[in-house]
Amino acid sequence: MKIRFASTLTPAHQHDCDTCKYHGTIKVNHKTFGGDNDLVDLYTCDEWVIARYGVDGDYFSYDADMLPEMDNKRCKIIHKALTEKHEWNAQTIKERLLVSDKWVTEGVIRIFEYQTAEEQNNHVTAEDNGVGFNGVDAELLSSYAEFAMKTGYLTKGQMVYARKKMLKYSGQLAKIANSKMMTEQMKRAA
Numbered sequence: 001m002k003i004r005f006a007s008t009l010t011p012a013h014q015h016d017c018d019t020c021k022y023h024g025t026i027k028v029n030h031k032t033f034g035g036d037n038d039l040v041d042l043y044t045c046d047e048w049v050i051a052r053y054g055v056d057g058d059y060f061s062y063d064a065d066m067l068p069e070m071d072n073k074r075c076k077i078i079h080k081a082l083t084e085k086h087e088w089n090a091q092t093i094k095e096r097l098l099v100s101d102k103w104v105t106e107g108v109i110r111i112f113e114y115q116t117a118e119e120q121n122n123h124v125t126a127e128d129n130g131v132g133f134n135g136v137d138a139e140l141l142s143s144y145a146e147f148a149m150k151t152g153y154l155t156k157g158q159m160v161y162a163r164k165k166m167l168k169y170s171g172q173l174a175k176i177a178n179s180k181m182m183t184e185q186m187k188r189a190a
Helices: 064-068 072-083 088-100 101-113 117-122 137-149 158-190
Strands: 004-007 023-028 039-045 048-052 061-064
Touching: 023 072, 039 072, 048 072, 061 064, 088 101, 088 117, 088 158, 101 137, 101 158, 117 137, 137 158
Parallel strands: none
Antiparallel strands: 004 023, 023 039, 039 048, 048 061
16 A cells, blocks of 8 residues: 655645644545545544544544554555655656645745745845745745745736746655654654
8 A cells, every 4th residue: 555645845624733744645445434525634632633624613533542453444544645755856846736725835834944044034045055935036925935934825927927836846845744754754753
């Protein structure tokens, strides 16, 4: 069984617990979970594992300590997704950016976060360090990132421009996603 991640940056469904830790969104056959779509957000909260899969707040949860005793297809899929290494590449990131406004919005924010504090404050690129926005995009995309961090979205006009521009940052976003996954796996292994 191959687990396909759809996101490690942003959940597909609304989740109302501030203490839950988001681990990523997987794509599964919607009949497996019984939801109305095929995207399942994975969270951990204390000893609980939560899989949110429905647009109406549907979820499945279990105590992680009980996993060895459970013979449940959903649990096995979730466990595999949480423990298996997943590699993102520029192409898979581009595919997501082309179809998902959430990915574009989160991507703009993530790249902005890699700007230095001086670059963020001045909306420029001051260092040639291979991360963050390039000099041409820094002013406008930094303002978009700040807007998105305040509102949680980009306007339709911003989205058109941001989607086009963010495609060239897909390599950086892949590195960010992979480093985040690696960090999460190292924490779980410890």
